[in-house]
Amino acid sequence: MKLSLMGLAATLILVSCSPPKTEEVVEEVVEVKIPSLTLLWETADSLMTNESVLFDEASGTIYVANIEGQDPSEKDGKGSIATLSKDGKIINPAWISGLNAPKGMAISNGKFYVTDIDELVEIDIATSKISKKWKVDGAQFLNDAASHNGTVYFTDMATGKVHSFLDGTIATVSEGNKSINGIAVGADGTIYGLDESGLKMWNADGTATVVNANVSGGDGLVILGDGNFVASKWPGEIWFANDSTQTLMLDTKAAESNTADIGYNAAEKIIYVPTFFKNKVAAYKLDY
Numbered sequence: 001m002k003l004s005l006m007g008l009a010a011t012l013i014l015v016s017c018s019p020p021k022t023e024e025v026v027e028e029v030v031e032v033k034i035p036s037l038t039l040l041w042e043t044a045d046s047l048m049t050n051e052s053v054l055f056d057e058a059s060g061t062i063y064v065a066n067i068e069g070q071d072p073s074e075k076d077g078k079g080s081i082a083t084l085s086k087d088g089k090i091i092n093p094a095w096i097s098g099l100n101a102p103k104g105m106a107i108s109n110g111k112f113y114v115t116d117i118d119e120l121v122e123i124d125i126a127t128s129k130i131s132k133k134w135k136v137d138g139a140q141f142l143n144d145a146a147s148h149n150g151t152v153y154f155t156d157m158a159t160g161k162v163h164s165f166l167d168g169t170i171a172t173v174s175e176g177n178k179s180i181n182g183i184a185v186g187a188d189g190t191i192y193g194l195d196e197s198g199l200k201m202w203n204a205d206g207t208a209t210v211v212n213a214n215v216s217g218g219d220g221l222v223i224l225g226d227g228n229f230v231a232s233k234w235p236g237e238i239w240f241a242n243d244s245t246q247t248l249m250l251d252t253k254a255a256e257s258n259t260a261d262i263g264y265n266a267a268e269k270i271i272y273v274p275t276f277f278k279n280k281v282a283a284y285k286l287d288y
Contacts, residue, residue, distance in 0.1 A: 035288030104145030194218030
């Protein structure tokens with residue numbers, strides 16, 4: 001078939017003016033999974049003013065620090081440490097007694113450590129006996145504790161300090177952390193904490209960086225990994241948080257049930273919640 005010059009020109013014009021073919025862009029919708037907590041069990045309400053929970057991965061024992069009084073700074077000798085089984089049964093309501101207002105707990109080199117107002121108390125796990133009490137100079141309200149590679153780290157909420165304990169020596173790691181409470185240490189040794197500025201981390205040079213400013217005034221802190229955390233607030237809130245978001249997973253304020261220094265069973269993803277004045281520990285399955 002022959003085309004005239006005019007016809008060929010018209011054909012070229014039509015082709016050049018036609019819109020180019022484009023591939024259809026399909027945006028993938030990524031569903032954001034909202035973490036949740038499901039109640040598994042609660043203990044009997046006989047753990048008086050329980051403030052902190054620690055899960056020992058080696059033995060499967062759950063330790064509970066009981067203030068046993070209304071004043072968390074009173075030296076009355078009524079404080080104790082209780083032990084629970086993994087299904088919430090109270091094994092020993094007074095595994096250790098004669099403390100004042102025990103709070104944060106940590107295990108390091110076969111020893112059990114608990115903060116007690118102005119002392120770090122060392123307990124021999126094998127004999128269930130207090131082996132030593134370490135006085136902390138200037139301490140007023142020692143609170144949460146965590147351990148990493150033989151070092152125990154603990155906070156003083158009243159003075160805003162983070163202390164360390166290693167081989168019988170107590171040192172100050174950081175100062176100026178207003179109302180510092182919860183503390184946790186990552187596998188790489190990075191220290192994280194909760195104070196009035198929010199969820200923060202300490203850098204290698206000793207400075208601190210706020211990871212999430214919205215999770216401020218927190219109590220207990222758990223590192224989940226991959227930049228994710230669980231933080232409790234004493235009035236009755238438990239949050240899932242990272243550097244870009246935060247989600248309220250549990251709110252028990254209406255029931256007047258506190259959520260103090262939480263513990264964590266990483267293998268089974270279980271959060272243990274001390275309810276303070278409700279005198280019981282509640283275990284929740286974490287789904288995220």
